[in-house]
Structure formats: C-alpha cells, structure tokens
Amino acid sequence: MTIAAEDMIEAAFPAPAPNEMAAPYWRALDEGRLTFQRCSACANAWLPPRAECPRCLSREWQWATASGAARLVSWVVYHHGYHDYYATRLPYNVAVVELAEGPRLISNVVDAAGKLAIDMPLRLTIQREAGVALARFTPASNQAK
Numbered sequence: 001m002t003i004a005a006e007d008m009i010e011a012a013f014p015a016p017a018p019n020e021m022a023a024p025y026w027r028a029l030d031e032g033r034l035t036f037q038r039c040s041a042c043a044n045a046w047l048p049p050r051a052e053c054p055r056c057l058s059r060e061w062q063w064a065t066a067s068g069a070a071r072l073v074s075w076v077v078y079h080h081g082y083h084d085y086y087a088t089r090l091p092y093n094v095a096v097v098e099l100a101e102g103p104r105l106i107s108n109v110v111d112a113a114g115k116l117a118i119d120m121p122l123r124l125t126i127q128r129e130a131g132v133a134l135a136r137f138t139p140a141s142n143q144a145k
C-alpha cells in the first residue's frame with residue numbers, strides 16, 4: 001500500500017506534552033532562549049529538566065540560559081519515516097548535541113548539507129514546528145557566510 005503525499009503532510013506534529021517540571025524549559029524556548037538547570041551545590045548542569053541534580057541529588061538548582069555554542073557528539077540519519085509527520089523530510093539527522101555549558105540534548109543539525117563531523121562546532125537556532133519552538137542547531141561555520 002502506498003500513502004499519498006497529501007496524507008503524510010496532514011499527519012499531526014507530535015507535539016511535546018510538557019509536565020510541570022519541563023514547562024519552564026518550553027516557555028523559555030518559546031521566548032527565544034534555550035535553558036538548562038544548574039546545581040547550586042556542585043555546579044553540575046543538565047538537561048532534560050528534573051527535580052534533583054543527577055550528580056549529587058541536591059534539590060537546590062536554578063535555571064540558566066545557554067550561550068548557544070555547542071558541539072556535535074553523535075548523530076544518525078533517518079532514511080525511514082517512523083512518524084508520518086516526518087516522512088516527507090527524509091533523510092534527516094537526529095543528533096546528540098553538547099552545549100558549551102555541559103548539558104547534552106537530542107536535536108537536529110539543520111542546514112548542514114550532509115557535512116556532519118564529530119566535535120563539529122554548532123550554534124543554536126530556535127525553529128518553530130506547528131507553532132512549537134524547538135532547539136535545533138546549525139554548523140557554526142555557516143555564520144561566517
């Protein structure tokens with residue numbers, strides 16, 4: 001059975017359903033800032049949002065805003081659409097990105113023209129998908145152009 005392109009385009013965006021802990025992260029992204037948590041006891045920084053420091057279990061932490069500088073840790077390229085919403089974008093990458101401040105997140109590297117490399121310097125670019133602000137990254141070398 002084949003699926004018509006029109007049907008794939010109409011597939012709903014799999015929007016995040018933030019819990020109370022993650023709501024400030026998504027609000028900040030919507031306002032144009034990528035935030036993470038930093039422990040007040042040991043200075044560890046992390047994503048995704050959670051109630052206690054994953055290193056020392058302290059519940060004393062604060063939100064901090066990322067500079068936008070990052071590096072590419074790893075990635076895969078999807079050639080099969082596991083969700084209809086993304087089926088028209090194949091192939092696309094799913095990347096592990098490490099912020100300059102330390103936290104890692106799963107994201108996409110966009111406008112990379114297939115030239116991904118381990119440790120490649122990246123810059124944050126906040127893009128909207130069906131009205132939802134998402135943290136994506138672009139090669140830092142793109143900014144020189």
Ligand SMILES: [Zn+2]
Pocket residue numbers: 039040041042043044053054055056057058
């Ligand atoms: Zn800590």
